[in-house]
Amino acid sequence: MEYGPTASSSTATAQAWLDHHSRSLGLFINGKFVLPANRQSRSLVDSKGDTVCSTVCAIEDDVLQCATSSVSGFKSWSGLNCRQRAKVLLRLADVLGQHAACVSELCSLFEVQCSPASVVRLLQYYSSWAQLRDTLLAGWTPLGVVHVVCSDECSLYCIMAKVLPALAMGNSVIIVPGHNAAPSTLLLAQLFIAAGLPAGALNIITGSDIGAKVAQNPSISYVTYSGNKQDGVNLCKATAGFGVPVSVSASIGATCPFIIFDTADIDSAVDGVIEAAFKKKKEVHWVLLVQESVVNNVVARLKLRMTGMKSVPLASGARVLVDAVVQAAQQEGATLIHPCEPVSSDALYPPTVICGAAPSSPCVVSPAPGPLLPLMTFRVNSEAVTVGNHSPHGMAASIWTEDLTLALETAKSLFVGCVWVNSHSFSDPCMPVSGHKDSGTCTDGGQEGLYHFLRLSSSKMPNPRSSPVSLDYAKFGVAASTIIIPDDSDPACSPKMYQQLVGGKTCKSVSGGSVSVLSADGAKLLGYCPDGSRKDVRNAVEAATKVQSGWVKKSLSARSQLLYSLAKSLEAKKKDFVACLCAQTSVSAEAAGSEVELSVTRLSDWAALCDKMHGGSLPVPHSGTALSLADPLGVIGIVLPDRSPLLSAVTLLGAAIATGNAVIMVPSQKYPLPTLMLIQALQCSALPPGLVSIITGSKDQLTVALANHSVIKGIWYWGSAEGCQYLQDTCSSPLKTLVCQGDDGEEGEWARCDLAFLERQWRRAVQWKSVWLPTA
Template sequence: MAGSTTKTVFEIFQTMDYGPSNSTFSTAQSWLELQDASLGLFVEGKFAHPAGRQTRSLTDSTGRTVCSLMCAVEEDVSGSVSSAAKGLKGWSELSCHQRAQPLLRLAGALQRHSQCVSELCELSQSPCSPAALVRLAQYYAGWAQLRDTLIPDWIPRGVVAVVGSEDCSLYSLWLKILPALAVGNTVVVVPGMPTAPPSLLLAQLFGEAGLPVGVLNVITGSDVSLGAKVAQNPNMAYMTFTGNKQDAEALCRQTAGWGVPVSVSLSLDSVCPYIIFESADIDSAVDGVMETVFKKRRECQWALYVQESVLKSVVARLKLRLAGMKSIPLQSEAHRALVDTAVQEAERQGATIIQPCPPPTSGTLYPPTLLCGVAPSCQAVVCPAPGPILPLLTFRGPGEGVTLGNHSSHGHAASIWTEDLTLALETTKSLSVGSVWVNSLSVSDPSLSLSGRKNSGNCTDGGREGLYQFLRPSSSFPLPRSSPCALDYGAFGAAAAKASVPEGFDSSSIPRSYSHLVAGRSCKADSGCSRAVLSPEGAVLAHCPDGGRKDVRNAVEAAIKAQPSWMKKSPSARAQSLYSLAGLLVQKRQPLVTSIQTQTGLTLEEANQEVDLSISRLYEWAARCDKDMCGVPLLPQSGSALSISEPVGVLGVVLPDSKSLLPLVSLLGAAVAMGNAVVMVPSEKYPLPALEFIQILQSSDLPGGVVSIISGGRDQLTQALANHSVIQAVWYWGSKKGCQFLQHTCASPLKRLWLHCEGDEQKAGEGGLWSLPQPSLMEEMWRQAVVWKSVWIPTA
C-alpha cells in the first residue's frame, strides 16, 4: 500500500516494552495472614509461638515488611532437638516403602500449592521453581524406597542439623533436607531469613502429607550462630551447612570439639570459569554469558576466559548485547561500595571498562560491567564483588585455558564452550571442579552428584553419592559426644623436637636407626632429631626420625609432582602396581612379623595373622582399581550426563595405635588405588612395622612421592598436615584434642576430614574392626578417597 512503512522484526522487538506485572502475591499473602504475618517455629509437627521471643522483620524487594520471624533461644533449640530425637526411633524403623510415601505425597502437595510456594519464594527474595522442588521430592522418594536394597549395611546417622546462611537458596537447602529424611534421619532445619518462610510452608505441607511428628523441625534465629547451639545439643549426630564461606568458617570453629561432624557446601562464594574456545559457537556462548552472569541474583561468581583468536569477535558481541541493558539493583549500599572499589582497582591495573551507561552517583543500582584485560591476580578475578561484574581474561591455547580455569581457589563448577568433542572431554577431565557444563550452564538435577573442590565445599550433594553423608557403616563408631577441651590452637603441636641424649647401651644389642620415606628416598628428619622406640618391657628397640613441619613440606612437594601423572595412569596400571606391592609384601613377610611381635608384644600367631590380612587387603584394593562406580545418570530432560569419580588429590593420614601394619596398608591401598598421593604418619607408639614397610615401597614400582611415611610426634605432624594449603583431606585416628584441633583449623583452608577418636573406639573393640571382612567399611574408605564430578552435555 502506498505510503505504508514496513518494520523489521528487529525494529518491532526494539520498541516493545514489558507488560504490566501480574504478580499480586495474593495466595502467599493469604497464607501469611493465616499466620498473622508472624511466623513461629515448626516443632512437634505444628507451628509454635513461645512467648517472650525477639522477632526479626523480613522485607521484600521494595522494602515493605513481608512478615516477622521468631528468634529461637536455648529452650527452643532443646525442644526441637528433643522432638527430633523422639521421632528418630519410629522414623528409622519404618519400612522403606512407608518412609517413601510422605515424600511422594509432598510432591503432590507441592504441585497443588505451586502458586503459593512460588509467590512466597518471590516475596522472600529466595526464588525457587516449585517444579524443581517437586522433582527433588520425587527423586528422593525413590531412594527412600530403595535404600535397604541398594545401600545395605549402612545406617542413618541420627538427628541431623541442616543450616543455611542468609544468602543460600531454598533449593540448595532442601537438597540436603530431603536426602537426610529419605535414608531415615530426623532433621532440625536452621534456615537463613529469606529461606525461612518457604521452608516453614514446606514443613507444613510435609506434615499434611503424613510425615510423622518430630521428624522435621524448623527453627529460626538472628544469625548462623543458632546452628552452633543446635550442634552442641548431646542428641545431635551430624551437621551440614550450605551458604557462604564466612559463616561456614564461624560455624566450624564454634562446633569444634563437640563431637559432631560438620560438612559444608560453599557455592555462593565460588568463582567459576566460563571458557570460550576458538571452536565454540560464539553467538551461543555470548547468549549464555548474558543469561547467566548479569542476573540480579546468581548462585556463584563468574570469570570469563576467551581464546585470543576469537577475542575481538566475543567482545564485539558483548558490547552489542550490553548496550541495551539497564542497571541492576544490588542488595545493599555496602555491596555498591564493594563494586565501586573492584572496578576502580581493575581500571588502575590497566583493565578496559565496558558499560552500557555510567554508574549512578549513589544508590544500589549498577550497570552490567565487563572488565577486559585484567590479570589473573586481580581482586576482581580472585574474589569478585557481589554485583554485575564480569572480568575477562585471554589465553592462547587449551592448556593455558585449563591452567587459568584452575587458578581459582574454588572448585564449584565450570562452563566450557567448544564444538570439538575431544577438546571438551579433555578439558572436562583436567578442570578441578565438581560440575562441568559443556555448551550450556547452570543445569541442575538431583540425580547429578556435585562434590565441592578446594574452598567450594567438603561434601557431595545430589545423586546416590549425596546420600552417604547422612549414613554411616553399621560397623563404624561415631565421634564421642562431649564438651570441647581447653585447647590453645596456636600452641597445639608446636613443641620443638628434642635431640636424643646418649645414655649408654648394651653392646650385645645395638638399636637400629630407621629413616623416613620422602620422594621415594630414605632420609633422616630435617631437624636431625630422632626418638627412641621402646619395647613393651621398656627396652630401646630402635631410633626413628622425629619429623616435623619441614619434613611434611618436602613430602607434599614431592606428592604435588607425582600425583598428577599417577592419577592419569590407567586403572589397570595402578592395579598392577598394587599387585606387585602385595607380592613384595609376601616376600618380606617374616621381617614384618618379627617387627610386629617385638614391638607390640603380640603373639607370633597374631602377628602372622596381621601380615596375612595386610597382604589380602592390598590384593583387594588392587582388584578394586578398575571396578569404579562411575555412571550415566538418567535425566528427565534432553541431554546426556556423566558421573565420574576422581581422586581427592594429596591426603594426610595419621594412623592409629590399635594396629601397627594393617591400618597403614588398608588406608594406603584405598588412597593409592584411586589415584591419590598420600603423606602417612605411622603410630607414634608402634612405628617400626611402618618403617620396615618403607623397604617394600622402595622396591615397588610406585612412583617416588606417591607415598611418603614420616614418623614422629603425632600432634606435631597433625598440626603440619592441617596447616598445609595443598593437602585436600586429613584422615585422623588419635586423641580428642587432635580431632578438635582439626575441626577448628581445617575450616580455612577448607579440608575434608575423616576423624576417629581412637581411645573410645578401642574400648568398643575398634582394634579388631580392621580385621573384619566388612564390605561397608571398605566402601567407606573408597568413598573417602574420591570426589565426584558431574558432566552435562546437551544433545538438543
C-alpha cells in the first residue's frame, strides 16, 4: 500500500510572527528580545533557498550580559519551591497548545524536525520530576547555570530534551541553538516567559562559534552538547582547562545497524527499513544486516517496495561524495537497487540500496549524506552482533524478529544506547539513553538523565572554575624518571622492593625502572616501587578486556559474594594496613585504624548494593514495554588522590567492579604503599585475575598512557590542573567518560557514607541502554 499525498501546509502564522520581529531576530536575554546595534547577522533560508529572516551574531559583551542575567535568573528560579516550578512547566504546555501552529510552521519552514505534541510530552514528564525533586532526589541540589549547545543539524526536540530537565531541577539555562532551529527556539523562550518563567532563567544567544565563548564564562556550572561529533570534539578542546564539565550527545551522523533475522515478519521489516532509511529526515545512517537464509526474499521485497519512489534532494556538494562511495562499492563487487537511474542534476539522487557491501566499504565506514542504504549479510546470530558492533558509534539499533529470547539476547549484546525491537526511531522522555563509544558521554531521558544537572547537597560547587595553563600536550607526561643509584652500604637495612599487579600477576615494570617511596616528611626511605610504563598499561588493558566480558555476565549475587570476600581479606590484614598508613602518611594509629575500618565497611556496602541498584521496566504512555539496562563502561582507568589513599582506592574500586567494569588503578604517587598492600587482599579474594591491575610510577606518564588507549572507556582522575586540562583535551577523540578533580578533592569526602554519595560513584560507572518492545 502506497502512502497518500501529503496535505499542503501553510506558514502564514510563522510568517506573521517573523514580520512582527521585522524578520531580524535578536537575542533573548533577561526575558525579552534584544537586538544590539553594530552586530553581524546570519541569513536563514527556507527549503526553496529563499532568504526568510536573519539572526544576530553575538559578541563578548552579549555573552557577559547573558551570563549575568542567568546568574540572577538562577536565584529567582531555584528560590521557588518544587510545586511552583512544576506549575510553570505545566502552564507552558497549555500556552504551547495555543501557539502550536506557529511552532509547527517555524519548524517546517526551516526544516527542523519537531512536533509540538512531542514538546508537550516533554513538559508533562519533566514537570512531574520538578514536583517530586526534593522527595525522590533527596540529597541533591541544582548546579547553577547550565549551558546547552547544539549543532546546526539539531532538531528542536533535541534542544528541549536538554533544556527541560535542567529547568525542572532548578537550574537556569543558556541556549546556543543550531542555526535553523534558532527561530523556533526563540519563540519557545517567549512562550516560557508567558507561562511565568522568571526573567533570566532562560536566555538564548546566537552566532557562529559562540558556544565555546559562553562555556568559558566563569558563571557557567555545566555544559551539555547535542549534535554531530566533530563540533562536540571542538567544544571539548575549546573548554579544556576552564574547569567546567562537558558532556556530549553525538546524536547526528551516527551509523546504526538495522538487523533482520530469519524469524522476522519480512514484509513489516522491509516497510520499516524503507521508512527509516528513505522516508524520514536522516539524522543517522542505517546499515541493513540481513540473515543469509532470507536475503533473497528481503531483496525481492525491497525492489518491489522501491518501485515508483522519487529522487530526493541532496545537500549542496553532496553529489560528489555520493558518487564516490557508490563507485567504490561497485568496484568491490556490490550491486545497486534503485527505482530509477541517477539523473544528471547534482541536486537529486534516487533512494539506493547497495547490496553486498563490505564492512570496510566507504559507504559503511564513512557514509555519504545521501539516500544510500548499505546491505550486508550474516550467517548466525553472533555474527550479526559482531558486525553491528563494528561501527565506532553506539547510538541505536533496530532488531526484527518474532523470537523474543533472540531479541533480548541481541539487545543486551549490542553496544548501543537504544534498541528497538520490530520498530525503529521510537523515543519517549522516560527512556534513559546513553551514548556508547563515540556517540557521546551523556545520558538523556529518564531519572538517570537528571543527575547531570544536579550535585550533592553537601558538596561544594563542582570543579571550581580555573583558567587554562600553558601546556604543550605533546610533551606532557614524557619527562624522564629520576635515576636511582642502589645503596648497598648496609645490606641488612636494604629497602623493600614492592611489585605492581598487572594481569593478575605481581611483577616489576616492563621498563625495569623503580621510584623511591618516602615517608610523609620525606626523611625516610620506605622502599622502591616499579616505575610503570605505557607497555604495562597495554598489558593491563589486554588482560582486563579478556576478563571483563566474563565478569559482566556473572550474576549480581555472585559479584556481591566476591566483593564480600575482598572485604574479608582486607579485614584479615587490618594490622598490616594500619602500620602501612602510619608509616606512609604519618597519621595516628587511631586515624589509620578508622580508615581501615571505613574501607572494610565501604567494600561491604558495595557488595550489598550490587543487586540493589539496577534498571527495570519504564512507564511509557504507549502500547508496549520499555526496559532500562545499566551497562558497565568497560575498562576504567583510575588515578587516585593523595588524601585517604586506602579509603579512596576501595571506594572507587568497589563502584567500578560492582557495576561490571574492569579497572586499572594508578596509586597516589606520594602515598602508593596502602594501594600496593591492597594487592595482597586482591590475591587472597576470589576476584578473577586481571579484573584489577595496579600500576605505580609517574602519575603524568601513566595518565597519558590511559588517555591514549582506545579501549579504555572512562578515566577518573585526581591530580594537577595540567593533568585535568590534558585529559579534557585528549579524551575528546575518541570520547571517554571523564571525572576530573583537584589533587585531593573535598575535605572529608571519602569518609561519607550517605546513599547519595555512593549513588554518585555508581552512576559514574554505568551507561544506560533502553530496549523498546512494542505489543501492538
